[in-house]
Amino acid sequence: MFQIFTDFASWLVYGQIGLTAETKLGDALHFFVEDVSKIFVLLLLMIYIIALVRASLNIERVRDYLADKHKGLGYILGSTLGAITPFCSCSSIPVFLGFTSAGIPIGITMAFLVTSPLINEVAVLLLVSLLGWKFTLLYVVVGMGIGIISGVFLDFINAQRWLKSFAAEALERGRQESNVADPHEVESTITMLERHRFAVEETTDIFGRVWKWVILGVGLGAALHGFVPDGWIETHLGDGQWWSVPAAVLLGIPLYSNATAVIPVMESLIVKGLPVGTTMAFCMSTVAASFPEFILLKQVMQWRLLAVLFSLLLVAFTLAGWLLNIADPFI
């Protein structure tokens, strides 16, 4: 099914431009053209189809759904909904406050917010097309697991103590109101035409945001692919070096990016022999632990809670990386 993109890249790079597969440049360029054309076509197609389906799912619904859930189930649901709900990091503050003022425990809210950037339809799509089903499933399970565990842990330590006072008050008020009455009822039926319009808007919006990241990510991946000698990564950053996982996590923090750009880089790293766990730890840290996101959260959280959350994520990514590296031979 993806063969057409390989053929297209061969036609363009070897046929039209006249490079050969034996040169580094030819190899790298072929990789770049193949991946970019494949990702662009898949993105446009899949974002549209997924948006059609979920046009009626909005954040208010998610909140109402989470508001009256039993706690244990709440973490799992929070994380699942975080994975499937369309969400941009510029909305984290209103979403956080909306959930909080509906009396949803901070752990469930954070399960949603932690999972959200890690897993989304674009990430899953890229993972499946570049790294295959097995790896995608592993990524989704680990990502959701980290979201759920972070949520449980934050409630366990009573993290709401360290919210900014106005947010803590909103949480308290929300808890006392027994049932959450939604002041602005969302229209419940939507026509096919509205779905189509929403999907077109969503596709242009998401594509407009991520296309440059795809080019950047695939470009980096192509450079790795063409110019880093085979075996170099394996020798220097392979399984034997336990510190390579925390190092990858630390390296990922200042690199703020979204999943779209990191996944093509992951592909190259794995092909070049970087262990799966190390690669995944790097990717998750790049996507989910970023300074801009934390500066946003500072508006509703005290420093102490931010520090806890940050450390929690870094420890979780490192542990997940180690575990995956150990489990890798058995998968």
Added chain:
Amino acid sequence: MKTVKVLGSGCKKCIKAAELVEAVALELGVEVNIEKESSPEAMLAYGVMSTPAIVIDETLVHSGSIPGRESVVNWLNG
């Protein structure tokens, strides 16, 4: 004179939404006072969960996207 508040974290869409309201108001000759509001307290107060959101004379009329032109015309005429 209508007071229009555009709530948002300062992202591109919020700026565009504010510009749209301003342009439509100018076209219709409706006097407006447009404020951009990015504080979390304001979002909490109006119960906004997705931005950009638009509040006209203290009533939340829209949230989650750049509104359609027809809607803006309706709000400003209404």
